[in-house]
Every structure is written in C-alpha cells, then in structure tokens.
Amino acid sequence: EAQVTQNPRYLITVTGKKLTVTCSQNMNHEYMSWYRQDPGLGLRQIYYSMNVEVTDKGDVPEGYKVSRKEKRNFPLILESPSPNQTSLYFCASSFTRGGRPGELFFGEGSRLTVL
Amino acid sequence: AQSVSQHNHHVILSEAASLELGCNYSYGGTVNLFWYVQYPGQHLQLLLKYFSGDPLVKGIKGFEAEFIKSKFSFNLRKPSVQWSDTAEYFCAVNARWDDKIIFGKGTRLHILP
Numbered sequence A: 001e002a003q004v005t006q007n008p009r010y011l012i013t014v015t016g017k018k019l020t021v022t023c024s025q026n027m028n029h030e031y032m033s034w035y036r037q038d039p040g041l042g043l044r045q046i047y048y049s050m051n052v053e054v055t056d057k058g059d060v061p062e063g064y065k066v067s068r069k070e071k072r073n074f075p076l077i078l079e080s081p082s083p084n085q086t087s088l089y090f091c092a093s094s095f096t097r098g099g100r101p102g103e104l105f106f107g108e109g110s111r112l113t114v115l
Numbered sequence B: 001a002q003s004v005s006q007h008n009h010h011v012i013l014s015e016a017a018s019l020e021l022g023c024n025y026s027y028g029g030t031v032n033l034f035w036y037v038q039y040p041g042q043h044l045q046l047l048l049k050y051f052s053g054d055p056l057v058k059g060i061k062g063f064e065a066e067f068i069k070s071k072f073s074f075n076l077r078k079p080s081v082q083w084s085d086t087a088e089y090f091c092a093v094n095a096r097w098d099d100k101i102i103f104g105k106g107t108r109l110h111i112l113p
Helices: none
Strands: A004-007 A010-013 A019-025 A031-038 A042-051 A054-057 A076-078 A087-094 A110-114 B010-014 B019-021 B031-038 B045-050 B056-058 B064-068 B073-078 B087-095 B107-112
Touching: A004 A087, A010 A019, A019 A031, A019 A087, A019 A110, B010 B019, B019 B107, B031 B064, B031 B073, B045 B056, B045 B064, B045 B073, B073 B087
Parallel strands: A010 A110, B010 B107
Antiparallel strands: A004 A019, A019 A076, A031 A042, A031 A087, A042 A054, A087 A110, B019 B073, B031 B045, B031 B087, B056 B064, B064 B073, B087 B107
16 A cells, blocks of 8 residues: 555654654655644645755754655654644655656654653 | 745535635746645645646546636635535645745635534
C-alpha cells in the first residue's frame, strides 16, 4: 500500500530534550516536505527536499533541522525543543513534474507537545 | 512574499445547499493549484489539482474548481453538499519557478443535517 509513515504519532516532551520525528515513504517520490499545522494558521512549510542530499528552508525553519540521506526517509529533528514548537506536524511527499512538486501525499500526522 | 488567501474561515451550510469557497494567490507567473480536504482527525487528502489546460477542474466527491488567471483565483465549488462534507478545506499553490507549496489558512466547513 502506498503510504507516508510518520513516527511517533504522539509525543510529549520537555524543553530542551532533543527529538526526531521520522518520515518514510514507499512511493519513490523525489519531493518530501514537513509542515506544521496550528489553529488559525493553516499549514506552514518547515523544510523541503527536492531529492537526496538536497534540502531547503520553507517559511518557518527556525528550530528545526532535516536530512535526506536516502530517497525514502526525511526525518525532522528538533535539537532543543521549545513550547512554541507544540504543534501538529505533517510529512508529505510527491513526484516532481517538470522539476516541480506535484500533488502531495500526506502522513497521518505527529502531535507534539513541548512542556 | 507570496501568499494564499482563503476568505472564508468558517462556513455553515445546510445539506443540499450549494458551496463556493474562495482562494486567491499573490504569485505572478505560471502556477500549479490544489485543493485538499482534511476530515476530522485525519490527514490531508487531495480533492483536485490544476496544472494546465481546461481551467474548470473536476475532482473527487463532486467537487470542482475554476482557475481564473486574471483574478488570481481558484475557487472550489460543489452544487449540493452533504453532511459528510464537513471538514477543513485548504487551497495550495506552487509557483513553477519555486519549489515551495504554500497553503492557505483553511476554511472549516460545517454541514447541518
């Protein structure tokens, strides 16, 4: 089954404790992206990757890191989480069309609470 | 900065009413356009997309959208809504000179049975 898998789905942590949210897709998509969803703000792009070893900042990259060492995986790293990073996080992937991202396939979401 | 505006934040309709949700974007140049739906407690799913060709696009579940280039708009429509259409709807835009996909803030649609 074609899917984007995120883990963990739910996490409560404390300020400053490093954490990683994993994302894996089995559709051989070139493009992968992380979004955070907050009430009244919609989805905001954190980082994206056009392909292996190619990553770039979205609109809200502060406090986050990513890596793309393999095509299928795109982990999101919070080196020192803070309460303002409490949010619902979505990983998404797509094929590229003419070198640009196409329709996104989303993971189930990871709800993160930072105390 | 490029932006995507969804004018209606919360819409309440009765079943069988017609629906139109507005979406405007501020990009110049050629764009790819999308509407996604998020049912309560679920992840986002694609409703429909526009890359080129006929500006009237038909999607799943009876939804359609019209791309009007001169108005920078991509409004979503459905002639007769159902209770099961209760969800949050997001418009998204990708400018063809950019790698980002920018989302609007979403419209919460509540259908009364």
